[in-house]
Amino acid sequence: MSGKIITLTRHIIEEQRRFPEATGEFTDLMNDIAFAAKLISYHTNKAGLLGVLGETGTINVQGEVVKKLDIFANETMVKALDHGGNLCVMASEEEEDIIPIPEEYPYGKYVCMFDPLDGSSNIDANVSVGTIFSIYRRITPDGTPGTLEDCLQPGYKQVCAGYVVYGSSTMMVFTTGNGVHGFTLDPSYGEFVLSHPNIRIPEKAKIYSVNESNFDYWNENIKKYIRYVKATDKETNRPLNSRYIGSLVSDFHRNLLYGGIFLYPASSKAPEGKLRLLYEANPLAMIVEHAGGKASNGHKDILQIVPEKLHQRVPLFIGSKYDVEMVEDFMQGKRG
Numbered sequence: 515m516s517g518k519i520i521t522l523t524r525h526i527i528e529e530q531r532r533f534p535e536a537t538g539e540f541t542d543l544m545n546d547i548a549f550a551a552k553l554i555s556y557h558t559n560k561a562g563l564l565g566v567l568g569e570t571g572t573i574n575v576q577g578e579v580v581k582k583l584d585i586f587a588n589e590t591m592v593k594a595l596d597h598g599g600n601l602c603v604m605a606s607e608e609e610e611d612i613i614p615i616p617e618e619y620p621y622g623k624y625v626c627m628f629d630p631l632d633g634s635s636n637i638d639a640n641v642s643v644g645t646i647f648s649i650y651r652r653i654t655p656d657g658t659p660g661t662l663e664d665c666l667q668p669g670y671k672q673v674c675a676g677y678v679v680y681g682s683s684t685m686m687v688f689t690t691g692n693g694v695h696g697f698t699l700d701p702s703y704g705e706f707v708l709s710h711p712n713i714r715i716p717e718k719a720k721i722y723s724v725n726e727s728n729f730d731y732w733n734e735n736i737k738k739y740i741r742y743v744k745a746t747d748k749e750t751n752r753p754l755n756s757r758y759i760g761s762l763v764s765d766f767h768r769n770l771l772y773g774g775i776f777l778y779p780a781s782s783k784a785p786e787g788k789l790r791l792l793y794e795a796n797p798l799a800m801i802v803e804h805a806g807g808k809a810s811n812g813h814k815d816i817l818q819i820v821p822e823k824l825h826q827r828v829p830l831f832i833g834s835k836y837d838v839e840m841v842e843d844f845m846q847g848k849r850g
């Protein structure tokens with residue numbers, strides 16, 4: 515074999531060797547997540563065919579109801595992860611309460627929380643969607659069912675965070691605190707292979723990503739910042755370019771590679787912001803920080819926020835460090 519192909523499994527096993535005390539539970543968990551991602555990837559790719567296939571009756575013959583893809587993605591994640599013996603509890607954007615591990619399976623030492631399908635409102639238009647996941651070590655006693663307490667940990671306690679983007683190719687990007695690495699799914703042999711080792715986000719943004727239709731509902735500080743990034747000034751490379759897909763994973767992924775800032779501020783319509791701390795903001799914040807960027811709610815690092823509830827929302831400013839620091843200055847009235 516020419517060259518060195520590093521599969522996701524090989525990468526994780528090699529990482530695990532750095533920790534002699536490791537039991538392999540984490541490796542198993544990542545393999546289960548990768549398996550779920552392959553299934554979701556396969557189904558999102560044929561989303562446009564569901565109607566066609568439905569008419570032939572193939573789906574109904576098998577007794578399966580065509581489900582909305584985000585429900586399908588949620589069930590896929592839960593079923594792929596519930597029996598491995600490495601989790602004590604899960605939580606999902608799609609479910610109101612924590613997701614217990616069924617009694618027949620052993621309780622593991624990790625907690626996994628996820629947004630099974632991010633950007634799902636875009637799916638009918640063939641726009642990229644994603645899965646976001648976040649892993650913590652449990653804080654309740656080993657061998658017992660995990661609880662809400664295990665889920666409500668601040669983001670800096672994450673041991674791993676990642677996302678899968680189902681785009682022109684399917685790619686998994688994650689960090690365990692030792693660099694951010696991207697693996698592209700090779701559909702011919704169904705393996706994630708290392709394609710983007712050690713991703714670093716450019717320190718300065720070329721792009722800003724925000725839903726500007728909310729402008730009238732923002733406070734004056736954020737309005738000033740958006741006016742600032744749009745103003746022309748050669749010396750500071752303004753205006754920034756505007757790009758907004760409306761799929762957080764896709765907007766984030768592009769900005770991570772090219773340098774950019776994604777903003778979802780609080781507004782009078784959504785006083786807490788729209789995005790969820792546990793399933794969206796925290797995992798992407800861990801990734802961006804390990805890639806050299808920053809994530810803030812305008813006043814505080816996202817990873818320092820102590821969650822109070824499962825579906826807590828948070829204003830989010832995330833991306834290139836220089837620009838997130840600048841938006842913080844605007845938000846705190848230090849610039850204007």
Ligand code: AHG
Nearest residue numbers: 629631632633634635725760761762
């Ligand atoms: P989800 O599909 O998981 O509910 O998330 C949608 C989110 C996120 O992907 C995106 O950045 C944001 O909603 C877009 O919101 P607006 O339509 O308000 O711009």
Ligand code: MN
Nearest residue numbers: 629632633794
């Ligand atoms: Mn989402």
Ligand code: MN
Nearest residue numbers: 607629631632
């Ligand atoms: Mn979602």
